[in-house]
Amino acid sequence: MKRLLPLLCLAATAAWADEPASRRDAPPLWELGVGAAGISQQAYPGSDQQARRALVLPYLIYRGKVLRADGDGAGLRAVRTDDFELDVSFAGTLSSGSETLRARAGMPRLGTLVEAGPVARWFVNGRGAAERLVLELPVRGVFELRNLSRHRGMTFEPRLSWQHRPQADGWAYGASVGAVVGDRRLGAAFYGVMAAEALPDRPAFDAKAGLIAWRLGGSVAKSLTPDLRLYAFGRLDSLAGAANRDSALVRQTTGFTYGIGLSYTLMRSAASASD
Template structure:
């Protein structure tokens, strides 16, 4: 998702995959309810030369129904599942921010709160090197709820993931992904309309194609049955990106880090099917 590294990532969406990984064992509860609190320092958007720092405490909810799922980065409906392949239709999103908070975008329209909706194919590749490999292929429409649900384009982010348990109760996940956007979505982030051009920011029309490469790592550890620690780091690069020449791109490589503490308040006695 393009906006996961834009001004404010939704902390619960970042924590969701870590919570799932930390509890990756048979007979998980059908649902869990609790709180997640943490802090994030992230690159404002791929190519930005500024960091955005946030701290949040939010409720989180996991539901592992046969069809309805609130798990692993999204909220949606699982349409198909076999031993190796799963197809779901999901929703995810992230908060927006004021353009005045980012010097490169000052005076331009704000980046609104975006919601994504669309299908995702997950392909389980098997076990190797002491862990499990998985590929995810999400294709989603992007909509701006700050602007009456106006369409902002399409995003595609193929991702290769590796998960493994380590010593001392730690588990980790690493992934490599690439983000692609159509012209409309790319222009939302990298386009500069003529009326927003300045002596130091020329007018620019964005192109469809590669937005950024990403290398991500998450680590988790169960401290008690109710408390879990979560850490997150991401390195992303716009090297070779379609809009590398946009005046809004000021840095080729940037990073994001986050830490969170997850508390499970309630969980169901009933176990999930998978």
């Protein structure tokens, strides 16, 4: 699931990593800016159609001791040590919009989803390493944005990422590998077909809990000026061995999500973050 907040904060967060060590020692407590991005994402894992968006949205980065909003998400940081932190975090996914998905013709539209739950994060070789390995273990509940009382299931998304953070001006970049595992309710949201929705080429399907997709991703970012940043990202999803691979709603086993954008910092605090 492509997270909205990290998308908006990615450029500012990664570009801060581009700055010389003397400036990185004390980043501002908060930054306010605007981001513009073009995104093409697979409508859902296994879909043969893309959902495309052009976004212009404000963003806020806040580096408080407890309340955080940055490229790792937004939430409450409950525990922090030199190599571990535990957050209560939030994330989300883009909907398929008004585009009709051929595989789901006559079925309910997939709306924008939001996620909330704890995430444990280990900095394998240290939080301050220039070549940093990070293991993330988030567990989140999934809800529809238009109706937050509608619970769409639970997700577990383990991810190991490598992050290159240069000590001087240059490109920041990274890569990650992970998986998305969902419960039966989330599987049904993506792949379930009720008897009333069945067609000759879309038989009824009772979705199961288990692996939804494997994921391989990458991102790059560069400061063009002290306030203007360029960033790009991409991700490959694979349904090899997925629990609901046999659903007629799975039209292909691999899919891509990618985007490019700019962010501009409008203002930042004079006060520095405490960590």
